[in-house]
Each structure stands twice: as structure tokens, then as C-alpha cells.
Amino acid sequence: MLILKNEDLRLKIEDLQTKIFILPLITLTVICLLVFFAVKNNKSFSNNVNQEPNHINKIISLAPSTTEILFALGLGDKVIGVSEFCNWPPEAKEIPKVGGLLNPNYEAVVAARPDLVIAFDDMMQIRGKLAALGIKTLAVKHDSLDEILDSILIIGRHCGKEQKAEKIVGEIQNKILEIQNRIPDTNRPKVLISLGHEYSQDPAALPRNIYIAGNDGFYSEMIKFSGGQNAYGGKLPFPNIGAESVISMNPQIIIDIAPAAAKQTDSQITIQQWKKFTQIDAAKNDRIYVFTEDYTAIPGPRFILTLEKIARIINQENEPNSN
Numbered sequence: 001m002l003i004l005k006n007e008d009l010r011l012k013i014e015d016l017q018t019k020i021f022i023l024p025l026i027t028l029t030v031i032c033l034l035v036f037f038a039v040k041n042n043k044s045f046s047n048n049v050n051q052e053p054n055h056i057n058k059i060i061s062l063a064p065s066t067t068e069i070l071f072a073l074g075l076g077d078k079v080i081g082v083s084e085f086c087n088w089p090p091e092a093k094e095i096p097k098v099g100g101l102l103n104p105n106y107e108a109v110v111a112a113r114p115d116l117v118i119a120f121d122d123m124m125q126i127r128g129k130l131a132a133l134g135i136k137t138l139a140v141k142h143d144s145l146d147e148i149l150d151s152i153l154i155i156g157r158h159c160g161k162e163q164k165a166e167k168i169v170g171e172i173q174n175k176i177l178e179i180q181n182r183i184p185d186t187n188r189p190k191v192l193i194s195l196g197h198e199y200s201q202d203p204a205a206l207p208r209n210i211y212i213a214g215n216d217g218f219y220s221e222m223i224k225f226s227g228g229q230n231a232y233g234g235k236l237p238f239p240n241i242g243a244e245s246v247i248s249m250n251p252q253i254i255i256d257i258a259p260a261a262a263k264q265t266d267s268q269i270t271i272q273q274w275k276k277f278t279q280i281d282a283a284k285n286d287r288i289y290v291f292t293e294d295y296t297a298i299p300g301p302r303f304i305l306t307l308e309k310i311a312r313i314i315n316q317e318n319e320p321n322s323n
Contacts, residue, residue, distance in 0.1 A: 059079050065298050071088075084100050110133055148218065148299050176225060179226065183226070192230075222306060260292040
């Protein structure tokens with residue numbers, strides 16, 4: 001497990017943010033995953049919510065996934081502020097922005113006078129500042145699929161939508177069971193999920209500076225639930241690898257998470273670049289896929305769509321290489 005001290009985390013994030021024009025996808029995805037994993041073993045304080053659900057009428061969401069949950073629960077009309085990364089559903093684009101995922105505009109938050117701010121459990125510094133300003137916060141975790149589902153229930157319970165939350169979670173759980181029930185009893189293929197790398201318009205260029213899904217998060221769980229195994233066998237939650245590691249892992253399937261709005265190259269070019277790893281099975285057998293949908297990079301209630309896509313790929317159910 002990768003454990004970063006606060007200063008190390010700050011320096012890591014600042015280094016990533018300097019690459020925003022070179023690695024637009026990494027900027028969002030890596031920052032999100034650093035929040036999920038980097039300090040998950042640190043001690044956190046409990047939620048400081050004590051309002052009755054009927055008294056929560058103005059909500060600020062600091063993450064795309066929690067914004068999606070609020071709208072899925074029918075609470076979109078109560079959302080008065082979101083982070084600059086919150087773009088789904090389309091209505092979220094019209095809601096006032098209150099800063100970034102890790103650097104909210106505290107003046108804007110205070111001026112909005114929210115009844116509740118929803119953040120990740122690991123955003124301890126942000127939650128501490130909000131508490132000092134007298135603002136109630138609700139923290140949720142999104143490290144695993146179970147925690148994503150739990151966050152739907154937690155938000156529903158605190159905001160007067162408990163039955164709706166239970167219905168959504170039940171439907172997702174049923175879909176997961178359907179996926180698992182149709183997995184053939186065969187050897188599990190090795191799957192590598194890329195969460196970002198240096199994107200280039202040159203089809204002859206190899207992917208470089210590759211960040212992949214490790215063995216301690218929801219992407220790895222989705223691989224397992226879909227009938228595969230993570231090609232990465234180490235302990236890091238979010239490894240940064242090079243060409244030699246890709247060749248050594250020899251994945252049978254490669255999935256490149258590259259939302260269209262966050263990258264600057266064509267999916268077919270990306271596939272051609274991965275195929276330059278001619279030694280690996282994924283390239284030999286044309287099993288390289290690019291996910292361009294935004295939901296594939298967000299651990300919200302739409303993760304079930306990502307899981308279904310991965311399951312179709314692993315079980316060869318006619319999923320196209322790219323959209």
C-alpha cells in the first residue's frame with residue numbers, strides 16, 4: 001500500500017497539475033485516485049451532520065461522483081454548488097462552480113450558505129477547514145465498489161431519500177449478479193487497465209509514463225467481477241509503469257480509460273500505439289480497447305456501465321475496440 005505524508009501528497013499533486021496541458025486525462029484521473037488511495041489509512045474524523053433530512057435544502061458537492069449520486073437520488077434541485085469537474089448530468093454544468101476537487105473556493109462555499117457539503121472521507125484538510133467555518137460536511141468513501149454503493153445509501157439516508165437509495169443500490173447489485181452468472185468457467189485472462197499516459201498524435205509512438213489500475217481499488221474489482229484477473233500483481237494502488245513492465249506483464253487484454261473530453265488524440269491512434277508492443281498477447285490478438293465515455297473515469301452510480309463494458313470485452317461479447 002502506498003502511504004503518502006501530507007507534504008508528499010501536496011508535492012505529488014502539484015507535479016501532476018503542471019502537466020495539465022500535456023496529460024489532460026491524468027490530471028483528473030490521477031488527482032481523483034490520489035485522493036482515494038494516498039491517505040486512506042490515515043485517521044479521519046466523523047461526519048458532523050446533525051440536521052434532519054427535511055432541513056437539508058442546499059447542498060454542495062465537491063466531487064463528480066457525489067454530484068451524480070445526488071442527481072440519481074432526485075436531489076438535483078437542492079444542489080447549489082459543485083466542483084469544476086462536475087459535468088454530469090448535463091444540468092450539473094449550469095450549477096455554480098466552487099473550485100477544484102482539492103482546492104475548493106472557501107469564500108464561494110461560505111457565501112452559498114449550504115446546509116451540507118459532501119466530500120470524500122480522505123479530504124480531511126478540506127473538511128477540517130469547512131468545520132472551522134461552521135459548515136456541516138458529509139464524508140463518503142469510493143475506494144471500492146462496496147463503498148460506492150454504501151455512499152449512495154449514506155447520502156440517501158442523510159438527505160431524506162433512503163428508499164430511493166436502496167432501490168438504486170438493489171438494481172445495481174442485481175446487474176452485478178447477472179454479469180457474474182454469465183461468466184464462463186474458464187481461465188481468467190490478464191487485463192491491464194491504463195488510467196492515463198502521455199498522449200501523442202504519432203501512431204508510431206509507444207505509450208509512455210503509464211498509470212495503471214493496481215490491485216487495491218474498484219477497477220481491479222471490476223476486472224475480477226467480469227471474469228478476468230489484473231495483469232499487475234504488485235501491491236501499489238496506482239502504479240506508474242514503463243514499456244518494460246508492460247512487456248513483462250504480457251496482458252491478454254488492454255483497456256485504456258481515455259474520456260474524449262479529457263484527451264487530445266484519436267482512439268484509433270491510441271490503439272495503434274499500444275500495438276507497438278508486438279511481444280504482448282493483447283497486441284497479437286487485437287484485444288486493445290479505448291473507453292471514451294466520461295463515466296468510465298468516475299466512481300459514481302454509473303460504474304455499472306463500465307463493469308458491463310469490461311465484462312463484454314473479457315467474455316468476447318462483441319464490444320468494439322473504441323467508440
